Amino acid sequence: MRLCKSTLGGLILLLATGVTSHADVTTSQSNAPVSRISGLLSLEHSALANVPKATRKSTEKGSSQVSYDRVWLADQPAVSGGQEWACLAKALYFEARGETVKGQFAVAEVILNRVDSGAYPNSVCAVVNQGSGRRNACQFSFTCDGKDDRIREADAYDAAGKIAQVMLSGAPRKLTQGATHFHTTQVRPRWAHRFPRTAQIGAHLFYRQPL
Template sequence: MSMIVIGGVYAPQAQAAPLLTQGSTGGDVWDLQFRLSTLGYYQMPLDGVYGSHTASAVSRFQKDYGLTPDGVAGSATWRSLKKYTLNQQEMDMMARVIYSEARGEPYTGQVAVGAVVMNRIQSEQFPDSIRDVVFQPGAFTAVDDGQYWLTPDRTAYQAAYDAVRGWDPTGEALYYFNPVTATSKWIWTRPQTLQIGRHIFAK
């Protein structure tokens, strides 16, 4: 079992979703539809019913991500979905990171912080879930000082969606820092990609 954070409390979450096919129903299907909707593959109401529209959306996702386009959400499809998408609770976590780390930054800079989170999830150098990325010791100042628990605004959620949809203004950066306040000498050794607002992004 892995854990998710809900309101500051760790709660158990199943590690792998079950095999889903046409006719499946329930919360796992709703989760699947939400992830596909975020990426623009599923454009119908989220209803928790694995019908033909869901199967078609799964097939398109599979084709674009190099999977067998059979319209069945099996283990390989779920692995890819969890690497490139977030569920609703994870989207809340992303918005919290963006708001606490980058509120007041230009919108592109807020998306960029979200892109760094997604890049870390997809990188072999970091954990493969947003919870583990966000709560990795020392990874985010806002987690260490408690600002992470502030309530995100609508802009932070929009930036989260844009980052999950694949907008990466950073050039695949894995780090960012404020050059005025950074105390780590190591961070200056990372290859820098660009600066947006007050943050320098680096690989």
């Protein structure tokens, strides 16, 4: 049990004046004030040494300490995960691998913002694959562009996987201000003029769906 300074100070004062819970009881030498004070200090130090460090919120480095650069990302351990992780990593690879690390994190935010929104499916895989079975209805172009979806750039996929893991572990979403949509600067979808733009990161413009 950790003793606060005021409690410990009170004990020292009581012991130094010879006051105990039974003042008329003669204490043995082993319970003399000096010995007891030393024992209490020892217990205090032991307790402090055993107090666990603050629990980290998500990744080994701590989700609140995300740095959007390649050096930081390269320092993160290689990961693999379940279906949700695989769907997010794949989406980042095909939709944003040519972007900066920051840009890829931003795309991950969009996908997870959709998962949290009642207007979209409630899982990463369902969000990524929404509309993929209907012509011109897919939400993410790689799911219906007819191209081969094999992973050919191992390093890029490794980076996407790390970003997916960090985001799924609870990293803060502070890049896109709640964006649910994005597009490249080379296109201008019909909905873009109706949605408030929240950010531009690299070649992507980000928007939040109106309430």
